[in-house]
Amino acid sequence: MPWIDACATDDVDEEDVIRWDHGDATFAIYRSMDGAFFCTDGLCTHEQVHLADGLVMDNEIECPKHNGLFDYRTGKALRAPVCVNLGTYETKIENGRVFVELSE
Amino acid sequence: MADVVGHSSLERDYSLTGTRSRHAVEVGLAAAEWYHSDVPRKTLKALMKRRDGPAIRDTFIWIALHFVLGAGGIYFWGTWFSVPFWFAYGVVYGSACDSRWHECGHGTAFRTRWMNDVVYHIASFQIMRNPVNWRWSHARHHTDTIIVGRDPEIAWMHPINLVLKALAFVGIYDTWQSLKVLFRNAFGELSDDEREYIPVSEWNRAHFWARIHVAIYMVVLVSVIAMLVSGSGWASLIPVLLIGGPRVYGCWHFVMTGLLQHGGLAEDVIDHRLNSRSLYMNPVSRWLYWNMNYHVEHHMFPMVPYYSLPALHEELKDDLPSPNTSIWDAYREMMGAVMKQRNDPTYAIRKELPPTAKPYKEDLHLSVPERKD
Numbered sequence: 001m002p003w004i005d006a007c008a009t010d011d012v013d014e015e016d017v018i019r020w021d022h023g024d025a026t027f028a029i030y031r032s033m034d035g036a037f038f039c040t041d042g043l044c045t046h047e048q049v050h051l052a053d054g055l056v057m058d059n060e061i062e063c064p065k066h067n068g069l070f071d072y073r074t075g076k077a078l079r080a081p082v083c084v085n086l087g088t089y090e091t092k093i094e095n096g097r098v099f100v101e102l103s104e
Numbered sequence: 105m106a107d108v109v110g111h112s113s114l115e116r117d118y119s120l121t122g123t124r125s126r127h128a129v130e131v132g133l134a135a136a137e138w139y140h141s142d143v144p145r146k147t148l149k150a151l152m153k154r155r156d157g158p159a160i161r162d163t164f165i166w167i168a169l170h171f172v173l174g175a176g177g178i179y180f181w182g183t184w185f186s187v188p189f190w191f192a193y194g195v196v197y198g199s200a201c202d203s204r205w206h207e208c209g210h211g212t213a214f215r216t217r218w219m220n221d222v223v224y225h226i227a228s229f230q231i232m233r234n235p236v237n238w239r240w241s242h243a244r245h246h247t248d249t250i251i252v253g254r255d256p257e258i259a260w261m262h263p264i265n266l267v268l269k270a271l272a273f274v275g276i277y278d279t280w281q282s283l284k285v286l287f288r289n290a291f292g293e294l295s296d297d298e299r300e301y302i303p304v305s306e307w308n309r310a311h312f313w314a315r316i317h318v319a320i321y322m323v324v325l326v327s328v329i330a331m332l333v334s335g336s337g338w339a340s341l342i343p344v345l346l347i348g349g350p351r352v353y354g355c356w357h358f359v360m361t362g363l364l365q366h367g368g369l370a371e372d373v374i375d376h377r378l379n380s381r382s383l384y385m386n387p388v389s390r391w392l393y394w395n396m397n398y399h400v401e402h403h404m405f406p407m408v409p410y411y412s413l414p415a416l417h418e419e420l421k422d423d424l425p426s427p428n429t430s431i432w433d434a435y436r437e438m439m440g441a442v443m444k445q446r447n448d449p450t451y452a453i454r455k456e457l458p459p460t461a462k463p464y465k466e467d468l469h470l471s472v473p474e475r476k477d
Contacts, residue, residue: 064407079211080243083306
């Protein structure tokens, strides 16, 4: 399981999210209020909408199109119209960079 | 304004399982990439920020008005003084519930989730909408706004029946239709369209909430009958004037504002500036409507709460057509277009954009059969 250098820690504001594309896939990288980093699939499981355009509030990401809600730490779907959980990925910080663990 | 050239039969297949639905999917009009005005991320974040305060204040006033106006109507029962109380109670119940249903359905009114859910269920009951069905229909409305065969919430379907539209202001026909749906759902049935946009996992919840709504209406009906039997006379109407009835006699304001959202504008486009209308309106209507007069702005950025829509409007206005100046101005524009659409459904208002705006996003528009002529 390789660790991929995704972005600098400074690229993501506190309580915010950015889009990160890698290969054919797209991801969302979050920074919580306490400075922890998380990574999920980049597209909402309801429709193909980039979550990076949504609102991060507490530990949740709200889809910008239909206001579906996920816990970005676990990927759990919390509010309709989302019913399917998001995929999540391990992250680690090294030398001011965010690394994401992806399967080969 | 300009006409869209073309002509076709007046009939459209608005069902979600028909030929137009399949066509919309095939040509890419379904779940399309819509035009969005550019807003810096930091600005948008600030506009999206949620607070409980404004909606708690407005909900407190809203609930208090129910009690004060309802009590006034009962206190003055039998005199003409009760009429203005019932008139106002009707609007507070039967019209303000639409915007509360809408905003809490989006989950944007309150920061605290359970508050959104509680008000959503109260408002859904008041407006006689199954809270499960309509959550999903509204999600589809935002995905495929006024796309024929995809959007289950198109108010102005061709051919336009002006008699039904006029009747909507007194709510009788719409209420009857809503009750039929609730009873059908309560008996465990969903229509083909409902099965199309509601996931199977939600069907039982749809039946459950319909049964709750129907049960409450049954209690109201039994109360009316009991009062009649006990010799209360015309006062037996009070339970239905308080619960259920306002959906008929107080709905006019939400119908008036709701018909303006997309009326006279284009079907089958992927730019909300072409199919939605923003307008300025008086502060009372804006309070009842929770600022949904900024409708283009809402469709472009549905995660912005109602209390931030005026600020969003300021941010976007250089990229949007000028809003109509009043409800009257908007009706004059809309009805002019509607009268033309009765003979030519391809006609649509096309508003002039300010010089600062980006051009309309019109790719895919010629994929619509009526526009190929």
